[in-house]
Structures are given as C-alpha cells and as structure tokens.
Amino acid sequence: MTQTLPPWHEIVLNVFKANEVKLITYVPDNVLKPLINALHADPYFTCFATAREEEAVGILSGAWMAGLRGMLLMQTSGFATLPNVLASLPCAFQIPVMMMISERGTLGEFNVGQAAVCRTMRPILDSLAMEHHTVSRLDECEMIVDRTIRQAIMTQAPAALILSPLLTGGKVVAR
Amino acid sequence: MSETTHNLKRMYRFDLTTRLVAKLKQEEAVIGGIGHSNFDLWSAGHRPQNFYMLGSMGLAIPIAMGVALAQPARKTFALEGDGSLLMELGCLTTVAAQAPKNLIIILFDNGIYQITGGQPTPGLHADYVAIARACGLANAAWAADEAEFERMLDNALATDGPHFIGCKLDSQGPKAQTERDPAQIRDRFMRGMGTKKNRTLG
Incomplete structure (x- = not known):
C-alpha cells in the first residue's frame, strides 16, 4: 500500500509548528512561494520579508535569545551574502539561527551567476562547521527538517536546510 | 527635538550612554552595536539585559527588533553607530514595516569610523534622521x-x-573595552531576558 504524502511545503509548515518555530523572516524566492504564501496565511506564524538576509540573521538571533524560535527562508545567492554575520553572531555566540535555502544554480540552472554562487554554499557551511542537510526526497523531508531543527536548538548551534530541486522541482526556464 | 542637523551639539557617547542606563528601571533590553557603541554600554555599568555585539557590523537594530518581537512588553533599545547603520540601512524599512511599538533606536553619529583610526564615513552629507523618516519611521x-x-528618552x-533618536557625537573615544566572551555574553543576556532560569554557579 503506498501512502500519498502531502507536498513538501505542507510538511515543512507542519514541522515548523510541531517545533514552535513561529517567526519566519525571508528574502523571497520563486520556489519557496507556496511555503511563504502558506506561512502568511496561517495566523500561527509571524512572517515578513527583510531587505537583506543579514538583517534576518540579526532578527532571528535576538528573537531566539528572548524566547521566540524562527527560520530564515532564502535562496542560494542570498546565503552567499552571510558568511561574516554567521561567523560573528550565531557561530560565535552559540545561537541556533536556522535557515532554509532553496537551491538554485544546479540541475538545469539557466543563470551562470546562480550556478557559480551555488558552488560556494556547501564549502562555506563546511568551513563554518555548520550542520547542514540537503532535502531531496519527499519521504525524508519531515525527518530531516524536524531532526535538524531539534538538534540546532538542543546543541545551540546554527543549521541550514537546503531544499534540492529534486524535492521542489526547482526553477526551470521554458524550453 | 529637531528634524534638521543645524545647531546640534556634539555630545560625549559615554555621557549619553550613562544617562540612558540611569533611566532604565524596568529591565529594558539594550543591544550595543559593534565597537565603541557597546564598549561604552559596558563601561556605563553591566546589566544582565545588555547584549554586546562582536562583529556582525550593522545588526544592532535587527537584533533589537528580534528581541522586541519576542517580548512585546519589554522596551528594547538598539545603540548603533552611523558607520554601522550605513552597512544595513535597509533594516530601517523593515522596522517601519513591522513597527514594533517597544523598539527604540539610538543613533550615535560621529561621522567617522573611530575604531579603525577615525576615517570619515561616506555619509558626510547624510542626515540619518531624514533617512529614517523617509523609511517610514515618523518618530525620528x-x-x-x-x-x-x-x-x-522619557x-x-x-x-x-x-522611536529613532539621533545624536551627534564629539570625537572622544570609549572609556574601556567590553570583555570579549560571546558565549558568556549570550548566556547572561538570556538570563536577563528570563529565557534561561536555572541557577548558575558564581
């Protein structure tokens, strides 16, 4: 018997709720649009855009220290703006800033800039010694997102969840 | 209150910070931006509700906004320098859009990067209060x-x-340096915010 799983964004939203991740800051991305729309529509969440990803790292750091859990949503190129603030705020202060990154730049990318910046993402995460996992399968989505959030909180360490085009379909150019 | 920079007195950051701290009677949170902004907050007398940044230039206002959103009943201050604000000017639009009622931004504008040797910032002709107002912060x-x-402040x-309070500074340096122990700074701040409650030794 095969079980029909809900779409990835529904799974993610439910895992956020289960872990009391209420504050969602984002710099928008086309692939994340269904998740962002669902978060805005649900009064459980406080959800808003920031002008830049760095700002969102600051907001989530302050919120967590004051008792409110959050998640930063962005795309690959946005993540590449972050190494300095990640190193000097969540990494240095041991604050579990949690990030969800829609992966551009691979598996059919049409923009050479996105392809180039994508190659910097995992080396940056590795060199900051940040926990990161790539979600590529729907049947693994709940466990990876849930466990990564729980580990980040329990170990007081920032973490990144990368949403592969294998999961989301990615952003593709029309043929 | 003035909406222009004409005839503004250049004030001493440590003196202003001391005046601020003297008014804090309700365990208000204070986020000190990098460098001399948080050095003088430290020198004005440590409080458990103080957070001292080390790096992440420009994030004092966003950090304070996060605290303000998490604890709407607690007044939360950001002490930010003009050079730091220039790094993250866009955050003023985010503050205006979300409009946390308990957030108070204090801008220390000395026109220079004092900690790196006093080089002028490119904001020589900028009016940060006018920028804040144009971003939608009416109380600037x-x-x-x-x-x-x-x-x-009252x-x-x-x-x-x-609220956004702009202060023109004189060229005096900070009194002393903050102790650089980020994990301890974070832990003390969380206890000051009431988010960690168990007893600690010492």
Missing part, C-alpha cells in the same frame, strides 16, 4: 543637546514606538 528626530536627549519610554 535629532537630540539637540543632553537635556533634550533625556526628554526624548518620551520613548512612556509612549509607543518605534
């Missing part, structure tokens, strides 16, 4: 002198914000 004004700074503590 310059403090003409120390007495007005205190009146503006008003900010007594009324809904977000």
